[in-house]
Amino acid sequence: MASYSVMKENRPQASRAWISWTLVLLAHLVLFFISYTLNQQQGVSQKLLLQIVTVLSLFVGLTAVGLVAQNRRDFIPAALLFTVSVLFVEAMLRVNEVPAGLIPTPSRVVVALYNAREVLMLDVFYTFVLEALIGFVAGIVIGVLASMAVARYKFLELGILPYASIFSSIPIVALAPVMVKAIGLEWPSKAAVVAVTVIFPIIVNVVRGLQSASPLHLDLMRSYGASPMRVFFDVRVPTAMPYFFNALKISTTLSLISAIVAEFFGTTGNGLGFRIQIEAGRFNFDIVWAAIVVASVIGIVFFSLIGALERKVTGWHASYRS
Amino acid sequence: MNTLLQRTLPLLVVAVIIVLLYYPLMIWANSPVAQRSLETGADIGCKTVSECVYMLRNPVIPAPAQLGEGIKSLTIPPLAPTSAPYNALVTLGEAIVGLALASAVGLLLAILLVLSGSFERAVLPWLVASQTVPIIAIAPMLAVILGQYGVQGWFPKALIAAYIAFFPIVIGVSKGLKSPDPLQLDLMKTYNASRVQVFTLLRFPASVPFLFTALKVASTAAMVGSIVAEISTISFSGIGKMLAENSRASDTIALWVIMFYGALLGIVLVALINLLERMVAPWRATRS
Amino acid sequence: MTAQNNFTQGNSSSSSPPLVSVRDVTMIFRTQDTETIALQGANLDIQPGEFISLIGPSGCGKTTLLRILADLQTPTSGDISIKGMTPTKARESRAYGYVFQAPALMDWRSVLKNVMLPLEVMNFPKENRLEKAREMLRLVGLEKFEKNFPFQLSGGMQQRVSIARALAFDPPLLFMDEPFGALDEITRENLNMELLRLWRETGKTVIFVTHSISEAVFLSTRVVVMTARPGKIEGIVNVDLPQPRSVETREHPRFFEIATEIRELLRKGHA
Amino acid sequence: MTAQNNFTQGNSSSSSPPLVSVRDVTMIFRTQDTETIALQGANLDIQPGEFISLIGPSGCGKTTLLRILADLQTPTSGDISIKGMTPTKARESRAYGYVFQAPALMDWRSVLKNVMLPLEVMNFPKENRLEKAREMLRLVGLEKFEKNFPFQLSGGMQQRVSIARALAFDPPLLFMDEPFGALDEITRENLNMELLRLWRETGKTVIFVTHSISEAVFLSTRVVVMTARPGKIEGIVNVDLPQPRSVETREHPRFFEIATEIRELLRKGHA
Amino acid sequence: KDLVQVKLQLKWFPQAQFAGFFVAKEKGYFEAEGLDVQFLPIGDQSPIQTVVTGTADFGTTWITDLLTARQNGLPVVHIAQIFQKSGFTLVALKSSGINKPADFKGKRIGVWPSGNEYPAVALLKKYKMTSSLDSSVARPDVQAVTYPFDPSIVFPDKVDLVSAMTYNEVDQIVGLGYSMDKIRVFKASDYGINLLEDLMFSSERVLNNPNFKNSGMSGKEIAAKLVKASLKGWDYAVKNQKEAVSIVLPLCGNTCKGSGTRADARAHQTWQMAEVAKLYNAGPTLKGNAGLLDAKTYASNVKLLRDLGILKSAPPASAVDYSIWEMATGKKAK
Ligand SMILES: Nc1ncnc2c1ncn2[C@@H]1O[C@H](COP(=O)(O)OP(=O)(O)OP(=O)(O)O)[C@@H](O)[C@H]1O
Ligand SMILES: Nc1ncnc2c1ncn2[C@@H]1O[C@H](COP(=O)(O)OP(=O)(O)OP(=O)(O)O)[C@@H](O)[C@H]1O
Ligand SMILES: Cc1ncc(C[n+]2csc(CCO)c2C)c(N)n1
Ligand SMILES: [Mg+2]
Numbered sequence A: 001m002a003s004y005s006v007m008k009e010n011r012p013q014a015s016r017a018w019i020s021w022t023l024v025l026l027a028h029l030v031l032f033f034i035s036y037t038l039n040q041q042q043g044v045s046q047k048l049l050l051q052i053v054t055v056l057s058l059f060v061g062l063t064a065v066g067l068v069a070q071n072r073r074d075f076i077p078a079a080l081l082f083t084v085s086v087l088f089v090e091a092m093l094r095v096n097e098v099p100a101g102l103i104p105t106p107s108r109v110v111v112a113l114y115n116a117r118e119v120l121m122l123d124v125f126y127t128f129v130l131e132a133l134i135g136f137v138a139g140i141v142i143g144v145l146a147s148m149a150v151a152r153y154k155f156l157e158l159g160i161l162p163y164a165s166i167f168s169s170i171p172i173v174a175l176a177p178v179m180v181k182a183i184g185l186e187w188p189s190k191a192a193v194v195a196v197t198v199i200f201p202i203i204v205n206v207v208r209g210l211q212s213a214s215p216l217h218l219d220l221m222r223s224y225g226a227s228p229m230r231v232f233f234d235v236r237v238p239t240a241m242p243y244f245f246n247a248l249k250i251s252t253t254l255s256l257i258s259a260i261v262a263e264f265f266g267t268t269g270n271g272l273g274f275r276i277q278i279e280a281g282r283f284n285f286d287i288v289w290a291a292i293v294v295a296s297v298i299g300i301v302f303f304s305l306i307g308a309l310e311r312k313v314t315g316w317h318a319s320y321r322s
Numbered sequence B: 001m002n003t004l005l006q007r008t009l010p011l012l013v014v015a016v017i018i019v020l021l022y023y024p025l026m027i028w029a030n031s032p033v034a035q036r037s038l039e040t041g042a043d044i045g046c047k048t049v050s051e052c053v054y055m056l057r058n059p060v061i062p063a064p065a066q067l068g069e070g071i072k073s074l075t076i077p078p079l080a081p082t083s084a085p086y087n088a089l090v091t092l093g094e095a096i097v098g099l100a101l102a103s104a105v106g107l108l109l110a111i112l113l114v115l116s117g118s119f120e121r122a123v124l125p126w127l128v129a130s131q132t133v134p135i136i137a138i139a140p141m142l143a144v145i146l147g148q149y150g151v152q153g154w155f156p157k158a159l160i161a162a163y164i165a166f167f168p169i170v171i172g173v174s175k176g177l178k179s180p181d182p183l184q185l186d187l188m189k190t191y192n193a194s195r196v197q198v199f200t201l202l203r204f205p206a207s208v209p210f211l212f213t214a215l216k217v218a219s220t221a222a223m224v225g226s227i228v229a230e231i232s233t234i235s236f237s238g239i240g241k242m243l244a245e246n247s248r249a250s251d252t253i254a255l256w257v258i259m260f261y262g263a264l265l266g267i268v269l270v271a272l273i274n275l276l277e278r279m280v281a282p283w284r285a286t287r288s
Numbered sequence C, D: 001m002t003a004q005n006n007f008t009q010g011n012s013s014s015s016s017p018p019l020v021s022v023r024d025v026t027m028i029f030r031t032q033d034t035e036t037i038a039l040q041g042a043n044l045d046i047q048p049g050e051f052i053s054l055i056g057p058s059g060c061g062k063t064t065l066l067r068i069l070a071d072l073q074t075p076t077s078g079d080i081s082i083k084g085m086t087p088t089k090a091r092e093s094r095a096y097g098y099v100f101q102a103p104a105l106m107d108w109r110s111v112l113k114n115v116m117l118p119l120e121v122m123n124f125p126k127e128n129r130l131e132k133a134r135e136m137l138r139l140v141g142l143e144k145f146e147k148n149f150p151f152q153l154s155g156g157m158q159q160r161v162s163i164a165r166a167l168a169f170d171p172p173l174l175f176m177d178e179p180f181g182a183l184d185e186i187t188r189e190n191l192n193m194e195l196l197r198l199w200r201e202t203g204k205t206v207i208f209v210t211h212s213i214s215e216a217v218f219l220s221t222r223v224v225v226m227t228a229r230p231g232k233i234e235g236i237v238n239v240d241l242p243q244p245r246s247v248e249t250r251e252h253p254r255f256f257e258i259a260t261e262i263r264e265l266l267r268k269g270h271a
Numbered sequence E: 001k002d003l004v005q006v007k008l009q010l011k012w013f014p015q016a017q018f019a020g021f022f023v024a025k026e027k028g029y030f031e032a033e034g035l036d037v038q039f040l041p042i043g044d045q046s047p048i049q050t051v052v053t054g055t056a057d058f059g060t061t062w063i064t065d066l067l068t069a070r071q072n073g074l075p076v077v078h079i080a081q082i083f084q085k086s087g088f089t090l091v092a093l094k095s096s097g098i099n100k101p102a103d104f105k106g107k108r109i110g111v112w113p114s115g116n117e118y119p120a121v122a123l124l125k126k127y128k129m130t131s132s133l134d135s136s137v138a139r140p141d142v143q144a145v146t147y148p149f150d151p152s153i154v155f156p157d158k159v160d161l162v163s164a165m166t167y168n169e170v171d172q173i174v175g176l177g178y179s180m181d182k183i184r185v186f187k188a189s190d191y192g193i194n195l196l197e198d199l200m201f202s203s204e205r206v207l208n209n210p211n212f213k214n215s216g217m218s219g220k221e222i223a224a225k226l227v228k229a230s231l232k233g234w235d236y237a238v239k240n241q242k243e244a245v246s247i248v249l250p251l252c253g254n255t256c257k258g259s260g261t262r263a264d265a266r267a268h269q270t271w272q273m274a275e276v277a278k279l280y281n282a283g284p285t286l287k288g289n290a291g292l293l294d295a296k297t298y299a300s301n302v303k304l305l306r307d308l309g310i311l312k313s314a315p316p317a318s319a320v321d322y323s324i325w326e327m328a329t330g331k332k333a334k
């Protein structure tokens, strides 16, 4: 029944969908053609014209992707947005003859991604698994415990919360060398940096979440003579969940970038941050960007997993009712 | 007056505890370094570990006297271009501009994410990806874009600060904007309220608790962002410039002093946000 | 059961086209593993100026029907027209006001500002808003509480604020979902009289949910009696009591007859 | 006005010490720039096993009184004792169950789990919880909805879940704030009968807020009539109808006399 | 008269390492050439990037950076060689028993990342040792760790050997309490690894510009004037080290100290000036050709980098523009 009515609704738009797909394809083809015909080593003639065509194609492509996106709930629009943008960057870099030592073309990055795949996978193990993930978990555990104490005792809220903000205001660039000095050059010092940077978002969000419990729910639990523990787990924790997940989402990318940046401040020679740093010094920006792409993919997957978990755990929240 | 005391007392008590814990922590952290220095025959003007922990030149945690000395030398005169307070103010300015930029962009993106599911699906992954790109990789691109036009100084820093800070705002605010009571959304629908009205009259007020937690996280992120930007790009002043210089000059204690000022800025920013919250959302405060 | 399309009443003529028309409307909710048929094949025509009460057991679909009419929910099947428009168009033309079953006040607005909300949304002239809102608060007896915040009101007071809010912009069509449920009898009777006065004077059309048979009979031109699971219209009872209604109406012999008829229908549906 | 300390009733003797005693209780709320006297000098003694109804205009302090008894609010002045304990002690000994005016269900729990909440909190044996919760859902007629989430229920259904929840742990004392306000007459009558049966069989003491005079008379051993602003106890009416109450009780000549007496008191308070 | 604005990107923060440039400015040598030179301090960007993107017009850097950048398509051009000798060293405690490069085996070495690791890698390779910096080696002879320049982060707790410039980090290590008699300094140049360091460079865009910033002069002319004035500054600084240090000190504030809280800024910069003078006064300078890139040294640098696999092919001839130096000095390069 339901699907039938959706079909019915869309029928008048069928022609529009057809047009937008054509435009998407056209944009791809033009951008690809520009990239394909231009070799970065030789000079580019008619630069201005090509620049205009390239920007125009991007514009057409984006608009068309927007149109396609209106009728779809799957990954296709995101994928199209990705391909159009990548082709645009490729074409733009080639048209403007930007040297690879400054910004590499996406195609070079892809090649580097393939060539360096084994090294990068090992880097991922260090940066993501050992540093980001362990630091993330440690930061969450500490942050949540601290939040519980802070939310429980007004005294701590007034006394500790301001100091917690100190923690997050210490830039990684200052913190990382101290951690290396104190803990060493191996991965635990990076995990510690990650933990410290993750703690503050967790505390701020979780404290606010724990304090957002509905007064009526608290009254109800009070009427049961419920122990603070029960109130905590039955009312405060569920209400804090949306806030907690916000913090987790922010922390996914924060932990990853912190691990990467922390590696700039002393490492034994593994990890995406190390790779980025050492290859940037050699002007091999194709590998640098390959490492960044890997980090981004991990970041997106990590973020999406937390997002899926959020939907599972807090599906009852108003934000999920359309 | 009474409430002021009630508010500051815990702060002071914790400060005292921190100071009391600082000593043992410092001794514990510095002892191995002192030990090693003595073993390797370093001449640092002391004979025993217990003596040396106070006078290491590369302490893990500086001794209070060292710290005091460092604070003094970097603070006086406060407005000299080489003093920490002056540079802290420069950084604060960048961070505030960055935060303002981040709020504007973050709010806009959050609104778009809430308005359109297709926008969310197409763009959110990119926003996530953007946060995994280290500034070291962005800085040259920024240099390409801005350097050609001779843009230097504080603006690129504010831009990078905004780049780091907008993300928590997008995440927090988009969640907040989605959290009003469905019945209240229905109510606005019965009024045939425009989207703008639904936002201004319902979604924004309902998102206030999320907004301000996001702002707090973002404000410290902006701080870190402007400091990192100062380190990464050409800068003539700022906490980040001081950090970079002193780290390359191996002045560990100066690093601690600068960190101390950075932390102070963080507190100031978060306190400003708290103040703003009390001004903007008094109804939260009234309910006990 | 009463004939559905044969009714007489004070302020509308049966020859005019219906203001609200409900045709074969069915609403099915899918939950976890089951389906709930909240409404099944409902048919109803409402003439302009009528005062219709919906009555029926808890969970029979009264709220669902109102929400469908108000375009807050799309029925699984069936057709609705309001003033000859689709519900969406009607909603967009601000044809109706809605008093929800729960007060749905905004925590961050004072009582006065809550009542002013629709006036702000609909861009009423600024000068009038305050005046209009205060007038409505006086109507529901809360003029002294305009500065309070919702959490500082009793349950009944919150409900009255939400009534004032719905009346403030003077909509021609009113959906009221148990508006007086949390009020004491005397306040309720007062508000009944006020509502009737408004209805009479402005020629509004009202669709009103209540659990009180006597309230339904007292207020309505027709009473729609519903049954639960599946939610169906069991019958429509014509209230041929003289207009305008007054305190004496309750003593009218027909009053009891009609009330009894409705009670029978309800019992039948409940069994 | 009826004599305050002279009453007869089915299941309690007047010689035992009062279960609940309210002495000169006053509650003043300070808001923005004014004060609201929600309760002024209230005095009330309740014997074990009584069924007391509170009735009075909207905003007269009924909820406030219940909340004070339940130790959810501290009165500005006055003394309370429950079973000889302070309200806090009573609360901590889980002496009472409370049905709030709003359902206060937890969004994140299914209907069944909402009803099981007090059982979990009070560490009832795991095996019994499910059984007990299902029994209560059957009592309120919602056994088929146990897997639903609160937002998937109608208003009246939510209220019934909250009733089931309060009854689930079988508290000796029950505070019920307009528990049946959102229910249709038939469901309401059924639940009235169920509540009376429970009361009779378990010897509970019930303090019950309602706006329905007939419900108050039908259920109660005494009815406390309150007035608004300042909230005061206007009078206490003894309901000397025979126990156990049944359908015939409503036909009893005394029923109407008492109802009229209450109505008079209410009118007097309202003016 | 109107001065031409020129931006010079230094490779590091202000210190005696750049004394010649500061002296040239202070003494008005730049002005005399019609230039108004602004020094840009360093960030995380390499000078190559700021020059290529046009943020700066000229820069100073190491030759390894210049050649690897060139290999990756960045149009940078060598115009003058300031230091004629490498100042790169590895430092160990004498007590560690590391007496010769062969003893590095099995040790931990701290290297600077971002292209500063090449001299260390070359030294290891020369003694047939593999390091953990080659991702292809499973069990490297030497574990190399990276850290951000400050030796006190890793030395002597976490590494056995630490990278140090003769003119800076060596004194910082002394500042940590290890006087020269307690440490052993392995100078790369002593072992035939003489990868050249501070040089002046620009981009093809600047050099090929016929009308640099509307000055009426070509980029090459401006470059020649800059090099001429700079070399004059360097000559003066090296000869008048005390005065040069006094010129440098106000420019670097707190960071002149270089080594911990008790260090004395003047002492450190004096040391630095003396060491830098040694690097300046070597090779062609000794033959009166200060600023000239010695072709033989250049060729051996290129060979070394190719052997290390860092350069895939010989850089094009256009990577070095001798004509600037010739214009600046009026001499012939060959
Ligand atoms: N969002 C929903 N999801 C699933 N089921 C729903 C939803 N909304 C309503 N229902 C179901 O639809 C039926 C009718 O609900 P509705 O709210 O219309 O009842 P009602 O007649 O207003 O009852 P009451 O008098 O108790 O308010 C109920 O069984 C309810 O459980
Ligand atoms: N938190 C509060 N702050 C200020 N005033 C309050 C607060 N709670 C209740 N009041 C006031 O106290 C008075 C009594 O409220 P209460 O909720 O007890 O009324 P009630 O008798 O339960 O009314 P109803 O039948 O409408 O629920 C009201 O005037 C209300 O405005
Ligand atoms: C005073 C001083 N001069 C040079 C170096 C070595 N060095 C010169 S430039 C550079 C890195 C720039 O990316 C490094 C490490 C140093 N450490 N300190
Ligand atoms: Mg309903």
Ligand SMILES: [Mg+2]
Pocket (backbone or CB within 6 Å): C154, C155, C156, D062, D063, D064, D101, D177
């Ligand atoms: Mg109440």
